[in-house]
Amino acid sequence: MSIKLEHVGYVYSQGTAYEKHALKDVNLEIGDGQFIGVIGHTGSGKSTMIQHLNGLLKATEGTVYVNGENIYADGYDLKSLRTKVGLVFQYPEHQLFEVDVISDVCFGPKNQGCSQEECLERAREALQLVGLPEKYYKESPFDLSGGQKRRVAIAGVLAMKPEVLVLDEPTAGLDPKGRDEILDQILLLKKELHMTVILVSHSMEDVAKYVERIIVMDKGKVMLDGSPKEVFSHYKELEQVGLAAPQVTYIMHELAAHGLPVRTDATTVEEAADEITRCLEERKILPAEKNILQAAQQKQPEA
């Protein structure tokens, strides 16, 4: 499913004293099966932008096309669009309300008009996808831990079988392990179901690790759009708009400034470790065991 934003602008409370131009001339194309990160400081327009993707907000300027169709055209089925583009808001667990986990997840498909059996089947499938063990299905969602509640809330959206999944800060408030688990699970969904995933995040480290494309928003406009390596190479511009690069990117720049000939575009710990290893080995600085091995090899001819 492809989504295209063309010259999209949005003004809150138009014509009042509180008028705010939240989006200005946003042009974006979101292709099939991409994993996209959206970053920007509070008030940059990220949340406003994602609410245009399923027609929850109607652009005050410009048009949104889904699969080439104008979603603002007369007779366009917005209701079905909203099930195709699933939106998981911040702190989605605040929206849990049913008596038990399985009923909560059934709510979406039930509204789509699915039969009771189909609802239960979809709910089970969705809960499996988010990795919540079956023993919790009959528990009250309010008795679960923060991470588990969030999984239930995400499952509630997945049960509607969306083609595009949009998550607004899905890891806020979770502990580090919970953060990794949720994001690993989302990555798995993307791979197994070939879903398009759009992740709004305040963690540069997380977007660098998971996504293939980053959209940077500032003052209602798209400021940068590219791969993590491209985007984070503009770390000075990012700092000016209240963002930053991942910590390892700064380390690489500092190493280079201190004369170590490393490439500076690493954005994850893994990439940085590989690049530093390569550079040190080129300088004949070898890890301890390799040193011993090499010393042993040099000795062999004499023996």
Place this chain on the structure above:
Amino acid sequence: MSRLADMIRTKKLVFEYEKRDEEGNVIGKHRAIDEVDMEIQPGQFIAILGHNGSGKSTLAKHMNAILLPESGTMWVDGKDTSDLSHLWEVRQSAGMVFQNPDNQIIGTVVEEDVGFGPENLGVPTDEIWKRVEESLSAVGMIEYRHHSPNKLSGGQKQRVAIAGVVAMHPKCIVLDEPTAMLDPNGRKEVLRAVQGLRERERITVILITHYMEEVIEADQVFVMDQGHIVMQGTPKEVFSQVETLKKYRLDVPQVTMLAYELQQRGFSIPDGILRKEELVDVLCQLN
């Protein structure tokens, strides 16, 4: 006997949450704090880490008597919190800041919001204004004193909430995940404000967080798991134990992880590197 020297002291502190059925009958208990012994000296910067549900927020809520111990004792500035005659002194000694800034702001103008606390304490009007000015300056928000709080960014709101606590002149401030909802800039602003309080105002700071980079300046780090304190030490000591931290569902700062990864690959790099400058120095000196 409590020792007056400690800002916070606990002895075999236990707290249990009750699970109830629909009729309100107790059907089970969950021990959130399990015999915790802890001492915090005045003026220290303390960080408490732990996964969701490890008991850190429950512990924090004992520090200003929002929760009272099931058994064991909690002393705040020498006062037993279970003794209700100390309640107001305890609450004045230890102020709390929570995660969501929107839930903590009540005034329609910034300075009014900050003045609310001291006003409730019966502080004379002149003194209230003085305190409002001082505490807003301490968190770098004085130029917003006449603004409406709802037009501020998350980091600014959170600093106003901190100023509101500071204006009550507490000896100790407990911050429960104050940066969880903020963007990177907001996080930085709040941390800078917290650092300033500790350095200039000599307030004891207790910071609960899920962001490992925020604790590297702490004097002491406590790690909680299942209601127990399972690790305790300087940031360097705690972050040297990468595998143990992972076992407790935690992490280390990215620079520490990179150093650890290189160490695992066999390079001679010391344990517990916390700052990027340290790692750059070590790597440049490898020969």
